[in-house]
Amino acid sequence: MSLSFEQNFKLGILGGGQLGRMLIQSGIDFNIPFATLDPDEHAPCASLAEFHHGKLTDYDTVMKFGSACDVITIEIENVNTAALKALARAGKKVFPQPDVIELIQDKRTQKIFYRDYDIPTAPFILVENAADVKKNKNFLPAVNKLGREGYDGRGVQILRTLDDLDKAFDAPGLLEELVDFEKEISVIVARNERGEITTFPVVEMVFHPVHNLVEYLFAPAQLNKTIVHEAETIARKIVHELKMVGLLAVEMFVTKKGKVLVNEVAPRPHNSGHQTIEANITSQYEQHLRAILNLPLGDTTLIQPSAMVNLLGEAGHTGLAKYAGLEDVLKLPGVHVHLYGKRFTKPFRKMGHVTIMDGDVERLKKKVSFVKQTLKVVA
Template sequence: MDVFPYPVARIGIIGGGQLGRMMVKAAKRLGCTCVVLDPTPGSPAGQVSGHQIVGDYHDPAKLRELCESCDVTTFDIEDIDSDTLEELAREGRRIYPSPRVLAVIQDKLTQKQALTDAGIATAPFIPMPEPTPEAFAAFGYPLVQKARRGGYDGRGVVVMRSAADYPQHLPVPSLVERFIPATKELAVLVARGRDGDCRCYPVVEMQMRPAGNMLDMLLAPAEVSRVTAAAAASLAQRTVESLDGVGVFGIELFLTETGDLMVNEVAPRTHNSGHHTIEANMTDQFEQHLRAVLGLPLGATDQLSPAVMINLLGAPGHRGRPVIKGLAAALAIPGVCVHIYGKAAAAPLRKMGHVTVLDRDLASARHKAERVRAIIEITAEDHP
């Protein structure tokens, strides 16, 4: 019989944002305690963990303090010092996903090269160390430019339809890839344990905001054929296995006009495309990630109800202490589940929370989600 002392484990989380916050809540259910590293005092994850180290993700001393004080360390953000983490891993600290995998993925160019080397279908690309109009023209439009490092939530990515868009380019080391005219943008969450056991969540559809290239609405499950859903899960699992990943990974996919699937990007962490799993699936993505990194058996991924998820973003032109408008009206709609992240300040397009809507069919859930989106607004007390 398994015997675990309490707490079951002390988990270090690099990053104190909303992903870390939801992970801490899952950890407490499993009998674990958490220590969060984040530069913002009272971060969303720090609020619920009760123990936060205030420090930068690139501070070797703070990373060492966290890892040495915990049984297992993980992260909710990619822009961290993977070199220091690799050194700590060589010293015997348990860090998952491994710093080696993180180092490959956090650089968009090495990520794409790793996918190509593993035979994973992805958009054709070339390195772009110094962007020039001539180099872009030689590659050919339309194209997508991606910064090698630091991009997230639509930042660090520019879609260019023609040479007239070149003034919007990113003046940083990057890559350019062929623009893929996708009929749908899909995502699959893949959990892989320390023993190699893999579980895929049902494929979802991501509908993106044209302005900002951020997730606007998520439909779960995706309205695709069984053949496409199975192929998406298989491709996503092969992707994580090729990286030897441990934990939950978000695999973003393009479904092309010809019915082919391509991997767009890989996130070595819990992902925005899996927030609905808290209410809609047998095992949510945050508990699943912890099971994986702790070496516990993975949970069932079955979806119990159709679900639609929308992000709650800070309103344009508003900065300061958050003010949530329409909360009571939204909660009056059956099946609405609101998550507020506890961020101290709102800013335009900043993720302040999300809403998951459950219903007996996807169309009804979507209709309710659109009502909620029209009702809830997050502004700020002090704004221009």
């Protein structure tokens, strides 16, 4: 038996950011030739593989790019799905499938999907505009989400009081019951064309005790077995019902009463799986490649407890990026630094991440604090 991607093959990625970059880095092992498309000519992937400069949301641009590829995947959801559907009809392999991307692009259809398939999620109501939100004041406190184009915190806001109603989004979206959660967790699940499904161990986001910000990820999640099992079952069910091919990151809440509720999903490699590069036998990137190339899915076993710290642009610094404290962090045993190759930093821009491995969980947490206090992206 031999594989089709060995000679004269091209895998196209819509998006040329850090997720695409780590996908390419992993694909070197399988000798996969890549092409990427991105609107930023200095995108992290630009120097690593064949690069095309253009808009991901433009039909003709995506058609032209995809026509020269054998398999097409994404590293960002905001892409032209009409072009992807036409490419799929023309015989290209497009994974995740365009209809899955479309369903996930809109938080409204995502929530309807959860409801239709009995997947636990916070109660919600659809709203068409700001007036609609105001009609539902009895639903407060709630999260007001835009249906489309909201990500990395944009297009999401909490409405607690009647005064907050004045800032309601004036576009199709939804109101979701505010979840009183104990923890935020994530399960990355993969499915290949032949229907095999594998999950990565549950990851836990640890929050800052004062500011309500994710400080770092921790694997494995410190949860009881029942909750772990429930989270994995939910992730499997979603990817099975979607019949999608590729990787799906399922972000979930664990409520104070121990219930697991789906927050949202992303059909691609995800920030909550960066640490799998070092900490698991198969990384999320290799798993995505295995899934979309219809290879057997890899062993997701966690080798050692690990943590992942996002390296964000320091507040007050905009310009050519410098990495202060890098040497001190590199001295620390068990640390892996990943820089994304972004020339310019700006406040809170994702510039890289640090994975830390340590068999001793308490020491691991101390190292997380050290990395967060020491390594700064400045201009």
